[in-house]
Amino acid sequence: MAAAPSRKPLMAGNWKMNNNHLEAIALVQKMAFALKEADYDAVDVAVIPPFTAIRSVQTLIDADKLGIGYGAQDVSQHTSGAYTGEIAGSMLAKLGCTYALVGHSERRQYHAEDDAVVNAKVKAALAADLTPIMCVGEGLDVRKAGEHVAHVLAQVDGGLEKIPADQAEKIVIAYEPVWAIGTGEVATKEDAQEVCAAIRTRLAELYDGNLADRVRVLYGGSVKGNNVAALMTQPDVDGALVGGASLDPGEFVKICRYRDLPA
Numbered sequence: 001m002a003a004a005p006s007r008k009p010l011m012a013g014n015w016k017m018n019n020n021h022l023e024a025i026a027l028v029q030k031m032a033f034a035l036k037e038a039d040y041d042a043v044d045v046a047v048i049p050p051f052t053a054i055r056s057v058q059t060l061i062d063a064d065k066l067g068i069g070y071g072a073q074d075v076s077q078h079t080s081g082a083y084t085g086e087i088a089g090s091m092l093a094k095l096g097c098t099y100a101l102v103g104h105s106e107r108r109q110y111h112a113e114d115d116a117v118v119n120a121k122v123k124a125a126l127a128a129d130l131t132p133i134m135c136v137g138e139g140l141d142v143r144k145a146g147e148h149v150a151h152v153l154a155q156v157d158g159g160l161e162k163i164p165a166d167q168a169e170k171i172v173i174a175y176e177p178v179w180a181i182g183t184g185e186v187a188t189k190e191d192a193q194e195v196c197a198a199i200r201t202r203l204a205e206l207y208d209g210n211l212a213d214r215v216r217v218l219y220g221g222s223v224k225g226n227n228v229a230a231l232m233t234q235p236d237v238d239g240a241l242v243g244g245a246s247l248d249p250g251e252f253v254k255i256c257r258y259r260d261l262p263a
């Protein structure tokens with residue numbers, strides 16, 4: 001029998017296109033003031049600022065030896081060269097980034113990123129020693145048609161294509177139903193569990209049960225202090241990818257302390 005899974009929850013704040021570098025410093029300082037050792041013991045905490053704020057966040061976190069991790073919202077599939085506007089994984093690694101979001105639904109929607117691009121970006125992130133947080137999720141039409149599980153699993157298959165097990169085990173997968181993003185409409189805990197469990201089962205099929213037990217699967221989509229605890233009761237939900245609520249330090253710290261909240 002496989003050993004009991006020991007997945008440390010991850011609470012990651014995707015700031016999207018919010019906060020210049022000065023605002024970023026203020027926000028991280030407020031979070032750091034509130035977060036205690038026990039919080040870092042219980043969950044991994046990360047912020048995902050815009051590219052322009054990463055250096056400032058790095059400087060602050062290094063100087064004060066804060067336990068907050070950080071990463072980027074995107075990464076180029078290329079390593080270097082004539083790709084105007086792109087940022088290479090090696091540049092992010094040099095800034096001390098731990099994570100890179102890949103395939104967020106807003107990138108898929110507004111920048112036409114398909115599963116092949118997502119797959120190339122996951123590989124590029126891994127090659128730079130970053131932890132990709134690969135985002136998957138269905139739109140409302142797919143959900144209404146009852147095809148959400150098949151849709152998400154196809155995205156998982158495409159995103160992980162030709163990624164060997166020793167690399168795949170480093171990935172975080174975030175299930176973010178598009179209809180729940182920025183809408184205030186959160187998936188029920190049962191909906192989140194259904195898809196997160198299906199993702200884990202697919203990981204076991206693609207690799208093995210041991211790997212599937214170790215990979216963290218997050219839920220994202222209107223996560224707030226008042227719904228995170230219920231979502232976190234689910235066995236296959238290993239944390240949250242938080243948008244709007246991560247811009248409010250009080251709310252984000254509350255999310256990191258979901259254990260203190262009523263489910």
Ligand SMILES: O=C(CO)COP(=O)(O)O
Nearest residue numbers: 014181182221222243244
């Ligand atoms: O897209 C998201 C995180 O990546 C979710 O955003 P909201 O929490 O604002 O719905």
